[in-house]
Amino acid sequence: xxxxxxxxxxxxxxxxxxxxxxxxxxxxxxxxxxxxxxxxxxxxxxxxxxxxxxxxxxxxxxxxxxxxxxxxxxxxxxxxxxxxxxxxxxxxxxxxxxxxxxxxxxxxxxxxxxxxxxxxxxxxxxxxxxxxxxxxxxxxxxxxxxxxxxxxxxxxxxxxxxxxxxxxxxxxxxxxxxxxxxxxxxxxxxxxxxxxxxxxxxxxxxxxxxxxxxxxxxxxxxxxxxxxxxxxxxxxxxxxxxxxxxxxxxxxxxxxxxxxxxxxxxxxxxxxxxxxxxxxxxxxxxxxxxxxxxxxxxxxxxxxxxxxxxxxxxxxxxxxxxxxxxxxxxxxxxxxxxxxxxxxxxxxxxxxxxxxxxxxxxxx
Ligand SMILES: *Cc1c(COP(=O)(O)O)cnc(C)c1O
Numbered sequence: 001x002x003x004x005x006x007x008x009x010x011x012x013x014x015x016x017x018x019x020x021x022x023x024x025x026x027x028x029x030x031x032x033x034x035x036x037x038x039x040x041x042x043x044x045x046x047x048x049x050x051x052x053x054x055x056x057x058x059x060x061x062x063x064x065x066x067x068x069x070x071x072x073x074x075x076x077x078x079x080x081x082x083x084x085x086x087x088x089x090x091x092x093x094x095x096x097x098x099x100x101x102x103x104x105x106x107x108x109x110x111x112x113x114x115x116x117x118x119x120x121x122x123x124x125x126x127x128x129x130x131x132x133x134x135x136x137x138x139x140x141x142x143x144x145x146x147x148x149x150x151x152x153x154x155x156x157x158x159x160x161x162x163x164x165x166x167x168x169x170x171x172x173x174x175x176x177x178x179x180x181x182x183x184x185x186x187x188x189x190x191x192x193x194x195x196x197x198x199x200x201x202x203x204x205x206x207x208x209x210x211x212x213x214x215x216x217x218x219x220x221x222x223x224x225x226x227x228x229x230x231x232x233x234x235x236x237x238x239x240x241x242x243x244x245x246x247x248x249x250x251x252x253x254x255x256x257x258x259x260x261x262x263x264x265x266x267x268x269x270x271x272x273x274x275x276x277x278x279x280x281x282x283x284x285x286x287x288x289x290x291x292x293x294x295x296x297x298x299x300x301x302x303x304x305x306x307x308x309x310x311x312x313x314x315x316x317x318x319x320x321x322x323x324x325x326x327x328x329x330x331x332x333x334x335x336x337x338x339x340x341x342x343x344x345x346x347x348x349x350x351x352x353x354x355x356x357x358x359x360x361x362x363x364x
Pocket of ligand 1: 007008059060061062086133135136137162163164165185
């Protein structure tokens, strides 16, 4: 079997693969209603929220679009706190729907600076919402969401969070940190195939909803809520993926959220220590290095594309490259979901062999 070590899609345990082979059921029938209500209750535990949680049939980006169209009106001012590719994507979605985006960008590889967020909010009182990426998958950085949220709430703004590659892997208590909309995706830390986005919606987000004028249909949260009360989704859901999620949530709650978070912390540290032991350096500032994805700088002659090819062809290990302007400059090891320290050891051992074959001159 291939070692798929990219930051989503992630490998699936057998129990979850098996769940995908189940026969279709009526998505308007009682059996589906039972599954949906159980899933929703479990997701609330893992989101650490008492507010609404909805299941959308889409990849994570659909959940980001849902966050925008359900809370904003064209012309609304939005502060975009961006530290990489996915921060830019969230801002672009807001812009496409007519929001006036005020960009607050930080150097790729660094985390957002909380004081700068506060300054930006002070400078423009008309800002309605703040967009933040909790874990920036393109650079391997985890932002300090708790203090960012405090700053956002000091100014009484709406907080919309891309937690696609952190929720369920890295601690994110949605209610304690006052996240108004929090978005995640099934193929990241949830050990589920791509195809479902999960979103939480706070009371404040509902207030914004009642005033938001952006056109919306597929993503309408009020429809999601009224159908959920009947044990349904407004549109036909990805039923097989829902079966998979049902099994994965059972496994996750059995392991326990604190244990899952601790395992990701151990695995993240193993990845960082392993990479450094090879003489490579981390791309992300280490104080904010992510526990779900490690970005590694290409240095000392390393050809990352050649390295990834050799790893794939000779070691059956698949790593991710850099996105956009980071192509060729970094490579990334995904370690979220179904992952242990042994998996990381396998990657580091193979890298030790492959790095010199791919031009790297200073293997230690
Ligand atoms: C993967 C990812 C996305 C995009 O999700 P898709 O499921 O590919 O639409 C957005 N933001 C972050 C932080 C991600 O890791």
